[in-house]
Amino acid sequence: MTEPIISVDNIHKSYLMGKEAVPALRGVSLEIEKGDFVCLMGPSGSGKTTLLNIIGGLDEPSRGHVIIDGENLVALSENELAILRLQKMGFIFQNYNLLANFTAEENVEAPMILAKVGHKERKERTLSLLEKVGLADRAHHYPGELSGGQQQRVAIARALANDPPILIGDEMTGDLDSETGFAIMQLVTTLNAEGTTVVFVTHDPRMADFAQRLIHMQDGKIDNGSGVENTAVSANEDAANPDNQKTDSGADK
Ligand SMILES: Nc1ncnc2c1ncn2[C@@H]1O[C@H](COP(=O)(O)OP(=O)(O)OP(=O)(O)O)[C@@H](O)[C@H]1O
Ligand SMILES: [Mg+2]
Numbered sequence: 001m002t003e004p005i006i007s008v009d010n011i012h013k014s015y016l017m018g019k020e021a022v023p024a025l026r027g028v029s030l031e032i033e034k035g036d037f038v039c040l041m042g043p044s045g046s047g048k049t050t051l052l053n054i055i056g057g058l059d060e061p062s063r064g065h066v067i068i069d070g071e072n073l074v075a076l077s078e079n080e081l082a083i084l085r086l087q088k089m090g091f092i093f094q095n096y097n098l099l100a101n102f103t104a105e106e107n108v109e110a111p112m113i114l115a116k117v118g119h120k121e122r123k124e125r126t127l128s129l130l131e132k133v134g135l136a137d138r139a140h141h142y143p144g145e146l147s148g149g150q151q152q153r154v155a156i157a158r159a160l161a162n163d164p165p166i167l168i169g170d171e172m173t174g175d176l177d178s179e180t181g182f183a184i185m186q187l188v189t190t191l192n193a194e195g196t197t198v199v200f201v202t203h204d205p206r207m208a209d210f211a212q213r214l215i216h217m218q219d220g221k222i223d224n225g226s227g228v229e230n231t232a233v234s235a236n237e238d239a240a241n242p243d244n245q246k247t248d249s250g251a252d253k
């Protein structure tokens with residue numbers, strides 16, 4: 001059996017609020033194989049963003065470890081962690097997080113500059129990524145001159161800049177109308193079919209349907225019995241109750 005590309009082992013995370021520790025994750029273990037397409041769902045505050053940030057090395061667990069492609073994140077120096085993030089992971093956020101004073105092209109180029117990719121290769125790769133997301137003709141536009149969907153496509157091109165094996169998305173379609181959201185999910189599905197491992201968070205069951213595997217979180221833990229293949233789960237829920245936008249119903253009580 002091959003080693004999982006992402007392995008999360010008994011992660012705990014608490015945030016200190018004044019003198020009180022607020023638990024965000026309470027013993028999460030998870031293995032994600034290369035090529036998986038995983039969706040995390042769960043009520044607000046259940047720990048989804050915290051888990052993604054820890055997987056992505058943007059935040060540290062209080063306890064437990066995360067192994068990404070054989071590297072134990074906790075054991076890495078800041079510098080090593082920064083390099084691993086550049087090489088192995090692309091992030092996509094709800095609000096795109098593009099640099100406002102940089103053109104689409106410059107935004108996509110930025111992670112390659114950090115990774116010290118040479119000028120010629122950088123230019124070629126940037127153009128081919130913008131083509132891939134259907135925005136070659138917008139290379140010189142600033143984020144403020146692009147629609148939300150176009151900005152998110154630039155963000156995807158930027159996330160792919162250094163050809164990372166893992167793509168991480170936190171509510172990446174949350175600010176988009178559903179048609180644009182579907183287009184983004186179709187693009188991500190294509191990337192997954194080409195071999196990229198995808199882990200994303202959404203509240204929208206229609207977006208979750210794109211994933212092969214659904215994981216439900218609640219109260220800082222993974223729900224027992226989740227992690228099943230997607231087909232039987234959300235497709236049925238949708239069909240049975242098309243008006244129900246809330247798959248995590250009852251969880252806030
Ligand atoms: N920087 C922080 N400082 C203090 N508490 C935090 C911090 N970040 C998250 N928390 C707490 O940790 C818990 C989990 O938060 P998290 O953002 O991971 O939830 P989430 O599942 O992503 O929610 P949402 O669906 O609203 O984005 C919440 O109780 C939250 O208040
Ligand atoms: Mg969140």
